[in-house]
Structures are given as structure tokens and as C-alpha cells.
Amino acid sequence: MDLAAYLEKTQEIVDKTLMREYGDAYGDLYKASSHLLLAGGKRLRPAVLLLSADAVKKGRSDELLPAALALELIHTFTLIHDDIMDSDRERRGVPTVHTLWGEPTAILAGDVLYAHAFEYLCHALADDRSRVKAVTILARACAEICEGQQMDMSFEGRDDVTTGEYLEMVQKKTGALYAASAGIGALLAGGTMVQTDALFQYGLRSGIAFQIQDDLIDIISDTEKSGKDRGSDIRRGKQTLITIKAAEAGLDLAPYRRDLTSEELDAVVQQLQDLRIIDEVRAVAVEHADAAKKALSLIPPSAERDMLTAIVDFFIARGS
Amino acid sequence: MDLAAYLEKTQEIVDKTLMREYGDAYGDLYKASSHLLLAGGKRLRPAVLLLSADAVKKGRSDELLPAALALELIHTFTLIHDDIMDSDRERRGVPTVHTLWGEPTAILAGDVLYAHAFEYLCHALADDRSRVKAVTILARACAEICEGQQMDMSFEGRDDVTTGEYLEMVQKKTGALYAASAGIGALLAGGTMVQTDALFQYGLRSGIAFQIQDDLIDIISDTEKSGKDRGSDIRRGKQTLITIKAAEAGLDLAPYRRDLTSEELDAVVQQLQDLRIIDEVRAVAVEHADAAKKALSLIPPSAERDMLTAIVDFFIARGS
Numbered sequence: 127m128d129l130a131a132y133l134e135k136t137q138e139i140v141d142k143t144l145m146r147e148y149g150d151a152y153g154d155l156y157k158a159s160s161h162l163l164l165a166g167g168k169r170l171r172p173a174v175l176l177l178s179a180d181a182v183k184k185g186r187s188d189e190l191l192p193a194a195l196a197l198e199l200i201h202t203f204t205l206i207h208d209d210i211m212d213s214d215r216e217r218r219g220v221p222t223v224h225t226l227w228g229e230p231t232a233i234l235a236g237d238v239l240y241a242h243a244f245e246y247l248c249h250a251l252a253d254d255r256s257r258v259k260a261v262t263i264l265a266r267a268c269a270e271i272c273e274g275q276q277m278d279m280s281f282e283g284r285d286d287v288t289t290g291e292y293l294e295m296v297q298k299k300t301g302a303l304y305a306a307s308a309g310i311g312a313l314l315a316g317g318t319m320v321q322t323d324a325l326f327q328y329g330l331r332s333g334i335a336f337q338i339q340d341d342l343i344d345i346i347s348d349t350e351k352s353g354k355d356r357g358s359d360i361r362r363g364k365q366t367l368i369t370i371k372a373a374e375a376g377l378d379l380a381p382y383r384r385d386l387t388s389e390e391l392d393a394v395v396q397q398l399q400d401l402r403i404i405d406e407v408r409a410v411a412v413e414h415a416d417a418a419k420k421a422l423s424l425i426p427p428s429a430e431r432d433m434l435t436a437i438v439d440f441f442i443a444r445g446s
Numbered sequence: 447m448d449l450a451a452y453l454e455k456t457q458e459i460v461d462k463t464l465m466r467e468y469g470d471a472y473g474d475l476y477k478a479s480s481h482l483l484l485a486g487g488k489r490l491r492p493a494v495l496l497l498s499a500d501a502v503k504k505g506r507s508d509e510l511l512p513a514a515l516a517l518e519l520i521h522t523f524t525l526i527h528d529d530i531m532d533s534d535r536e537r538r539g540v541p542t543v544h545t546l547w548g549e550p551t552a553i554l555a556g557d558v559l560y561a562h563a564f565e566y567l568c569h570a571l572a573d574d575r576s577r578v579k580a581v582t583i584l585a586r587a588c589a590e591i592c593e594g595q596q597m598d599m600s601f602e603g604r605d606d607v608t609t610g611e612y613l614e615m616v617q618k619k620t621g622a623l624y625a626a627s628a629g630i631g632a633l634l635a636g637g638t639m640v641q642t643d644a645l646f647q648y649g650l651r652s653g654i655a656f657q658i659q660d661d662l663i664d665i666i667s668d669t670e671k672s673g674k675d676r677g678s679d680i681r682r683g684k685q686t687l688i689t690i691k692a693a694e695a696g697l698d699l700a701p702y703r704r705d706l707t708s709e710e711l712d713a714v715v716q717q718l719q720d721l722r723i724i725d726e727v728r729a730v731a732v733e734h735a736d737a738a739k740k741a742l743s744l745i746p747p748s749a750e751r752d753m754l755t756a757i758v759d760f761f762i763a764r765g766s
Contacts, residue, residue, distance in 0.1 A: 129504060154596065155596040157591060207557065210549075210553060228542070229530075230530075230531035231599070231600055233527050234531075234592045234595055234596050237556075238588075240557070240560060241585045241588035241592065243585075244564055244585035244588075245582055245585040247581075248579075248581050248585070252576075254573075254575045254578050258581075261564055261568050261578075261581050262564075264564075265561045265564035266561070268560070269558050269561040269562035272475065272554045272557045272561065273558070276473070276551065279551075280474070288492070324607055340547040395663040398665035426513075
């Protein structure tokens with residue numbers, strides 16, 4: 127099976143299970159909780175968890191579906207809360223939860239998915255010791271996501287964010303949950319400690335590469351393709367590796383912190399290309415993707431390992 | 447040791463441990479997370495957890511301190527988020543988290559304590575099977591707290607809330623976490639399933655009694671003693687067992703949904719007393735306290751069991 131087919135299959139299973147669990151949501155709280163959860167999404171974290179499980183012990187993934195769902199629930203809870211913090215109105219082509227139900231219910235909708243995630247994780251068919259360890263890994267990831275989001279918010283008022291700070295933020299905000307996905311998959315499947323650590327590293331580095339590519343997509347991809355408002359990071363004055371590297375090269379993007387016409391945006395992108403900023407940022411994404419793939423060398427060769435490699439390649443090819 | 451001395455000792459241990467873990471908080475996120483946590487509090491949930499542990503297996507509580515902290519962290523996380531939802535400015539004599547750090551950081555401050563709670567729970571010294579079960583109990587309690595808070599918020603715009611709905615709300619919002627405290631204490635200490643269930647029921651009923659007494663305190667106790675603004679529930683139009691029973695007796699409290707002088711409030715209380723509403727509500731609190739104490743009959747007699755009985759008596763004696 128190639129990666130596209132695998133991802134489609136996983137997406138179908140995850141969607142179906144979520145629909146069964148949340149499809150007939152009753153009352154505002156559960157309607158709000160399920161709104162974004164059932165609005166689609168690529169279900170990449172579940173896929174990484176299930177592939178990691180099969181990569182260390184073929185055939186184990188079926189029994190670990192509840193753990194895969196747990197990761198998707200955590201991801202969704204963070205999106206709901208982030209959207210409140212960032213006052214975002216739309217996500218996945220639908221209005222955000224707080225836009226429809228108000229902030230109090232949106233806070234609770236996130237909190238309830240957070241709880242369900244830990245319940246699901248404990249429902250995975252695995253030995254008790256591994257499940258306790260999985261809970262601590264997931265909880266640690268959640269704390270790091272909060273730290274990453276806080277860093278991200280604190281960057282907005284600053285113009286002296288360093289590459290090191292940025293990478294720490296991205297590692298926490300995005301890397302931590304991919305690391306938990308891959309690590310928990312390996313752990314619950316019965317992988318050795320070396321394998322579990324290797325897959326944890328794989329996820330961490332993949333997640334960093336993913337996020338850097340996301341920043342690139344914001345300015346190089348067209349809105350229709352990416353589903354995002356092109357150039358929104360620059361217009362909102364968001365600190366990304368692009369703005370940081372641009373500042374280091376003497377290009378101040380602060381004056382573009384306003385509504386930009388498509389032509390103005392093209393001119394900014396041209397400047398970034400002339401200064402080789404985009405190439406430089408892409409090189410950082412590739413570097414982390416390579417580290418992720420290298421970590422996989424500690425896992426025996428298999429179709430699943432190949433797909434994990436293919437996922438990282440997909441992460442850094444998106445939008446181009 | 448009498449209950450007062452025991453609670454003081456537990457409070458000291460919990461405070462000291464929390465101070466060690468959160469006292470030198472660095473950065474806005476952890477300062478915000480630790481703010482309310484270190485602002486005092488009676489640490490009743492940790493006390494209930496530790497007493498329940500010793501009640502089923504004397505001497506086990508020392509190894510379960512991390513679990514006791516987990517319960518306090520969950521309690522604090524819910525307070526931080528509730529304060530945002532209710533736009534409350536003060537709690538435990540200090541400004542609320544969102545008042546000092548803004549809503550985005552306050553949401554994250556709650557989220558990070560939520561994560562830490564599950565980490566701490568897994569650090570309790572107990573067998574793996576019990577710890578997995580404890581995680582599911584705590585996660586279930588968290589989901590129920592969210593459901594209870596959502597119900598509580600939904601009551602505010604209504605004047606037809608029934609006693610049944612109110613009791614379901616209170617059971618979820620307050621009962622669930624006391625139930626988890628007592629049940630997890632018994633479970634991790636190695637109690638039998640019957641003992642664990644009995645203590646879970648004890649906690650559930652105690653929590654309901656606690657909350658009903660809290661509603662009574664709002665109108666009968668003076669502000670100085672309770673630390674709360676007397677009559678605030680009536681002024682804010684909050685649905686409590688008092689307003690529900692008053693409505694059933696033909697007394698509409700809606701006209702008092704405004705600033706009230708002390709004299710006006712006294713007049714309302716007099717009306718409630720004349721209609722025997724306060725006696726009736728107190729009787730419901732006593733009924734649940736009795737059920738809690740009855741559940742303890744399934745546990746062998748011990749000093750700890752006596753203190754658990756004393757805690758319930760304390761719950762319904764507060765403010766009078």
C-alpha cells in the first residue's frame with residue numbers, strides 16, 4: 127500500500143469511529159466538542175501512531191486504535207483553545223467553536239476532549255506498565271504544547287526572537303505531539319526502549335519539519351491550495367523562521383504588518399527569494415526531516431517504516 | 447489526631463510540596479499556573495484521598511502523595527477556567543488568574559495543570575493496573591466536571607430548573623471530584639473493589655452535601671466569615687437549590703437579581719425562613735451527608751474512617 131492509500135484508510139477508520147462516538151452529540155457541550163472533530167482533518171497523528179506500532183510489531187495497530195483517537199482528541203482540544211486565544215474565526219472551512227458557542231462553552235469543549243483523550247488512551251489493548259508510561263508521555267506532551275503556545279504568543283510583541291527560541295517553540299507546540307504519537311505507538315505495541323526512543327525522536331523531528339513547512343506554505347502557496355489566507359503570518363506580524371531569518375539578513379517585515387494586496391505580497395516574497403531566505407528556511411525543514419528519517423534506521427526495515435519515511439517527505443513537500 | 451489537626455497537617459504537606467514544585471515558577475505561564483495553587487486553599491480533596499487510602503490499608507498514604515497533589519491540581523485547573531467563564535475577579539482573596547495575566551494565558555495555565563495532574567497521578571507508588579484505573583477514574587471525573595459546569599451555565603438563563611437537574615449538576619460539578627479523590631485513594635492503596643466503590647460513593651455524596659451547604663452559606667453566613675459576598679447567588683440570578691425550592695413554594699427570587707442592600711437581603715432570608723425553604727434545603731444536604739456516612743460502613747472501623755465521617759459533618763456545618 128502506498129502512503130496516500132494508507133492515510134486514506136486511516137482517515138476513514140478514524141472518521142468512522144469518531145462519528146460513532148460523537149456523531150449523535152446531545153447538548154451544547156458535546157455539539158461544541160464534536161464540531162471541529164467531525165469537520166475533517168488529515169488524522170496524521172493517528173496514522174503516525176498506528177504506523178509506529180506496526181513498524182515495531184506487525185499487526186499490533188488494530189488493538190491500539192483507542193490510543194490513536196486519543197492523539198486526535200488532544201490535537202483537537204489544542205486547536206479549540208488556540209482558536210480562542212488567537213481570536214480565529216475559521217478553521218477547516220467551518221466557523222471556530224467559540225464563534226458558534228461562545229468562549230465559555232469552547233473552553234469546556236476543549237477541556238472535555240482533553241479528559242476523553244486520557245480515557246481512550248487507557249482503553250488501548252496493551253500491558254498496564256506501558257499504558258501508565260503512555261499516560262505520562264501524553265501528559266508531558268500536553269504540558270509542552272501549552273509551553274509552546276505561550277512562547278508563540280509571547281513572540282508576537284517582540285522583534286528580537288532568535289532562531290533558537292523559535293525552534294524550541296516549534297518543538298514544543300508541534301513536535302511534542304508527533305513525538306508522543308510515534309513514541310506511544312511503539313511503546314504500546316511492545317517495542318523495545320531503543321525503538322520507542324527512536325520513534326519518539328522521529329516524531330519530534332518530523333513535527334518540527336512539519337511546522338516549518340507550514341510557515342513556508344503561508345507565503346508561497348496560493349490560498350486555494352492551502353486553505354489558508356496567503357501571507358496571513360506576515361500581515362499579522364507573527365514570528366516565524368522566515369521573519370527571523372529575514373531580520374537577520376537586514377530585511378524588516380514589520381512594515382507589512384497590515385492588509386497587503388496580492389502585488390505587495392508578491393514583492394515581499396521576491397525580496398525573500400533574492401535574499402535566499404526561503405531556501406535557507408527550507409534547508410532547516412529538510413535538516414529536521416533528515417534527522418527524523420535517520421532515527422528510523424534503528425527500526426527493522428518494513429513497509430510501515432517506508433511509509434513513516436514517506437510521511438516526512440510528504441510533510442516537507444506540502445504546498446510546493 | 448482530631449480532624450482539625452489532620453487537615454492542618456495535610457495542608458502543610460501539600461503546601462510545602464506545591465511550593466517546592468511551583469514556588470520558583472519562571473515565565474508567565476508557570477507564574478499564572480502557580481498563582482492560585484499557592485494562594486492557599488483547604489486541600490480537602492488531598493485529605494480525602496489520603497484518609498481513604500489509610501482507611502483501607504493503614505500506612506499507604508505516604509506513597510500516594512503525588513496522587514493527592516493530582517487531585518488538587520485538577521481542582522485548581524477547574525477554578526482557573528471557571529473564573530474565566532464566570533468573569534470572576536477575585537478568588538481566595540487574590541485577583542483571579544485571567545485578571546492578572548489575561549484570558550489566553552489563563553486558559554493555558556489551567557491546561558498545563560491539567561497535564562501535570564495526570565503526570566503526578568502516574569507517579570504514585572502503586573501497582574500498574576491500579577494506576578491505569580486511577581487515570582480513567584480521574585479522566586471520567588474531569589469530563590463530568592465539564593458537563594456540570596456547562597449545566598450550571600445553562601441554568602442562568604432559565605427559571606424552570608428542577609431539583610433533579612440541580613442535583614445532577616452538583617453531582618457532576620462537585621461530587622465527581624470528591625468521588626474520584628476517595629475512590630482513587632482506596633484503589634491505589636490496594637483496597638478491594640467493594641471498598642473502592644464504597645469510598646467512591648462516600649466522596650460523591652459528600653461532594654453533593656458540600657455544594658448544597660455552599661449555596662446555603664451564600665445567604666446565611668456573613669461575608670467576613672465565609673469570604674464570599676453575601677447573597678451574591680441571588681443578586682446574580684444563579685440557580686441553586688434555594689431558588690428552585692423557593693420557586694416551587696411560589697416565591698420568585700428573580701426580582702432580587704440586582705444590587706441588594708443588607709436590609710433587603712435580610713428580608714429575603716426571612717421570607718425563605720418563613721416558607722421553611724432553608725430547613726428544606728438543609729435537610730437535602732443532611733440526607734446526602736448521611737448517605738456518605740452510610741457508605742463508610744463497608745470499611746473496617748479505624749481512626750481514618752472516623753475522620754472521614756467527621757469531614758462530612760464539617761462539610762454541612764460550615765458557615766453556621
